[in-house]
Amino acid sequence: MFSKFFIRFLFYIFSIYFLYISLSFSAGKSFELYDIKFSFDGIFGTFDKPSARRGLQIYREVCSGCHGLKFIAYRNLTSLGYSREEIKNIASEYEIEDGPNSEGEMYLRPAVSSDNFIDPYANINMAKFMNNGAAPPDLSLIVKARNYGSKYVYSLLMGYKDIPDNFDSLNGYYNKFYPGHIIAMPQPLYGDDVEYLDGTISSLEQEVIDITTFLTWTSHPEMVDRKKMGFKVLVFLIFMTGLLFLSYKKIWKPVKDGSI
Amino acid sequence: MTKKEIGSRLIDWIDYRLPIFSSIKHSLVDYPTPRNLNYWWNFGSLAGFFLVLQIITGVVLAMHYNPSAEGAFASIEHIMRNVNYGWLIRYAHMNGASFFFIVVYIHIFRGLYYGSYKSPRELLWWFGLIILLLMMATAFMGYVLPWGQMSFWAATVITNLFSAIPVIGDGIVNWLLGGFAVDDALLKRFYALHYLFPFLIVGFVILHISALHTHGSNNPLGIDSGGPQDSISFHPYYTIKDLFGLSFVLTIFFLVVFYAPDYLGHPDNYIPADSLKTPAHIVPEWYFLPFYGILRAIPDKLGGVVAMVSAIFVLFLLPWLDTSKVKSATFRPIYKKIYWLLVVDVVVLTWVGGNPPEGYFILIGRIATIYYFSHILILMPIIGFLEKPKKLPSSIAGTVLKQKRENVDNNV
Numbered sequence A: 001m002f003s004k005f006f007i008r009f010l011f012y013i014f015s016i017y018f019l020y021i022s023l024s025f026s027a028g029k030s031f032e033l034y035d036i037k038f039s040f041d042g043i044f045g046t047f048d049k050p051s052a053r054r055g056l057q058i059y060r061e062v063c064s065g066c067h068g069l070k071f072i073a074y075r076n077l078t079s080l081g082y083s084r085e086e087i088k089n090i091a092s093e094y095e096i097e098d099g100p101n102s103e104g105e106m107y108l109r110p111a112v113s114s115d116n117f118i119d120p121y122a123n124i125n126m127a128k129f130m131n132n133g134a135a136p137p138d139l140s141l142i143v144k145a146r147n148y149g150s151k152y153v154y155s156l157l158m159g160y161k162d163i164p165d166n167f168d169s170l171n172g173y174y175n176k177f178y179p180g181h182i183i184a185m186p187q188p189l190y191g192d193d194v195e196y197l198d199g200t201i202s203s204l205e206q207e208v209i210d211i212t213t214f215l216t217w218t219s220h221p222e223m224v225d226r227k228k229m230g231f232k233v234l235v236f237l238i239f240m241t242g243l244l245f246l247s248y249k250k251i252w253k254p255v256k257d258g259s260i
Numbered sequence B: 001m002t003k004k005e006i007g008s009r010l011i012d013w014i015d016y017r018l019p020i021f022s023s024i025k026h027s028l029v030d031y032p033t034p035r036n037l038n039y040w041w042n043f044g045s046l047a048g049f050f051l052v053l054q055i056i057t058g059v060v061l062a063m064h065y066n067p068s069a070e071g072a073f074a075s076i077e078h079i080m081r082n083v084n085y086g087w088l089i090r091y092a093h094m095n096g097a098s099f100f101f102i103v104v105y106i107h108i109f110r111g112l113y114y115g116s117y118k119s120p121r122e123l124l125w126w127f128g129l130i131i132l133l134l135m136m137a138t139a140f141m142g143y144v145l146p147w148g149q150m151s152f153w154a155a156t157v158i159t160n161l162f163s164a165i166p167v168i169g170d171g172i173v174n175w176l177l178g179g180f181a182v183d184d185a186l187l188k189r190f191y192a193l194h195y196l197f198p199f200l201i202v203g204f205v206i207l208h209i210s211a212l213h214t215h216g217s218n219n220p221l222g223i224d225s226g227g228p229q230d231s232i233s234f235h236p237y238y239t240i241k242d243l244f245g246l247s248f249v250l251t252i253f254f255l256v257v258f259y260a261p262d263y264l265g266h267p268d269n270y271i272p273a274d275s276l277k278t279p280a281h282i283v284p285e286w287y288f289l290p291f292y293g294i295l296r297a298i299p300d301k302l303g304g305v306v307a308m309v310s311a312i313f314v315l316f317l318l319p320w321l322d323t324s325k326v327k328s329a330t331f332r333p334i335y336k337k338i339y340w341l342l343v344v345d346v347v348v349l350t351w352v353g354g355n356p357p358e359g360y361f362i363l364i365g366r367i368a369t370i371y372y373f374s375h376i377l378i379l380m381p382i383i384g385f386l387e388k389p390k391k392l393p394s395s396i397a398g399t400v401l402k403q404k405r406e407n408v409d410n411n412v
Helices: A002-026 A049-061 A076-080 A084-091 A125-131 A148-159 A206-220 A223-257 B005-019 B022-027 B038-062 B072-081 B087-114 B121-143 B149-166 B171-178 B185-217 B234-259 B286-297 B303-314 B333-353 B359-386 B394-409
Strands: A093-097 A107-110 B032-033 B230-233
Touching: A002 A125, A049 A076, A049 A206, A076 A084, A076 A107, A076 B230, A093 B286, A148 B072, A206 B303, A223 B087, B005 B022, B022 B234, B038 B185, B038 B234, B072 B087, B072 B230, B087 B121, B087 B286, B087 B333, B121 B149, B121 B286, B121 B303, B121 B394, B149 B185, B171 B185, B171 B234, B185 B333, B230 B234, B286 B359, B303 B359, B333 B359
Parallel strands: none
Antiparallel strands: A093 A107, B032 B230
16 A cells, blocks of 8 residues: 555656756756855745845845836835834835825825835836836846746846857847846946945855845745745644544555455 | 434434435435545545635635736735735645646546546546636636736737637637737636636536436446445545545645745746737646647647647547447556556657747657547557457456455465
């Protein structure tokens, strides 16, 4: 009976492996990304909050000039360890158009915690016009929206190289990991781009790890809760599967013996 | 009067007027089931479970979803980020669809191996295939609802297939779209139908089960039940076995839901739909890949569509295409081997379907497509005639207990 059980188990492993193969083929993986381990990898991985907060600083000082974060609200920053007061202060540095008021006029007011991050451009046409026709993507979901997620974002930001002779650089910059290698975004981070509030030395790699951690959080804000709940659910289910297997054996004993 | 007596009198009173209790007892408790069903018979009840899971999670998602081209993508993010446990409900629904298909495909391949479509279960098989078709329509329309890049382009590719129909094709496409391009009108009708179809599936599941209970389950030996010694009651024997199987599959399901929730999906669907930007490779969800492989194996658009649709419709003819009188492949030496070729063939088609149609994938796809149809339309009828089946056992109980005795002897 265990052998049958085992065969079925193998079948699942096989089908999952097969899906993995077919998906990785369809992803068209043509170059090796940097092999990097993050704080949030693995079953018990959680976000390194100081790193994610430094990532927010990089976002605010570098990325936010061109990239929005429209699905994240300032209030969400509580899960990175910011207090309500700090969040209010961060939000109030931005202005948002609201209205119409009781006189029918639109007006500008400072953002509050419940507002979402303010977009750098008023609308998509302005974003395109200011960037040679290609609007910079919103970063709320960037890690989820790319194959290999965090690893890709990390590799891309580390992957700016001198242009090889056989490439035409007229349309952009050379990046080792960007599909087609010519990317419209100039290298955003070089190291020493920000002066970290917590005193950490802002080397290029430190900055890239920090912004990747922050952007992984914006894509998967539920990740830590999800992994914690998943662990409890799986422990319970494995235990229950064991109990049900024993009950099944016990109930079926007379049938297998032939006494029924 | 004790509480128990009040209870049973109430049950009797209701049952006399509306026999719900006696029909539950008849079809879920006393229902005689062959004593020799193996684990492959667990997948029917598993499919039922995933159907119910999809309906429950789906109804909750519908409470927060906004079916408009403007707001759909943002409402999904609202569910993922702001709705309490919205991420859990949505991830369960997304992966629930995949698991529903895994379970149903295994269920179908079980029927194929043990000849469960043969007389008197032809209609049972047909209802199953209709359920599969409805599932595919439901899953496809559901995939469009998040209005990401893959949603949008999958909808564009699939609705455009209808333009292959001569003369009236373009008219049909415009009618389906509710306009001249994939847009708000299409999203709204897909949402309405995505909500409706699961209940049609429930209807066909009821027919499927009624047909099943008319002649009872087939079994690994493929011979009819000879009497009470061949059967056991559904409860407690198969209720506990189904519960054990469910718990096992749920463990794998929740492993995916909690630790790899986006694994079976495509990253492009987290990019909002953009009608000006075509993704590098438009691929459907994994469970459509074998059919997508067949579609692209044929160099002609209309031919491809006909082949893809026929891939399922030939299965309706199986009860007559399979000419063998013996049901179970266990007693069919040639068919037993050929069967696995079909399994491998479908796996190859899935692999080809997930790859861009270039280079050797085209050739492999064509060979696999030709094999798929030859297997069902040529090999199955011929093998049924030529093959000399092994001698069938005289009874289920006799065989099961004989095996038991042999095992004991061997162990001694």
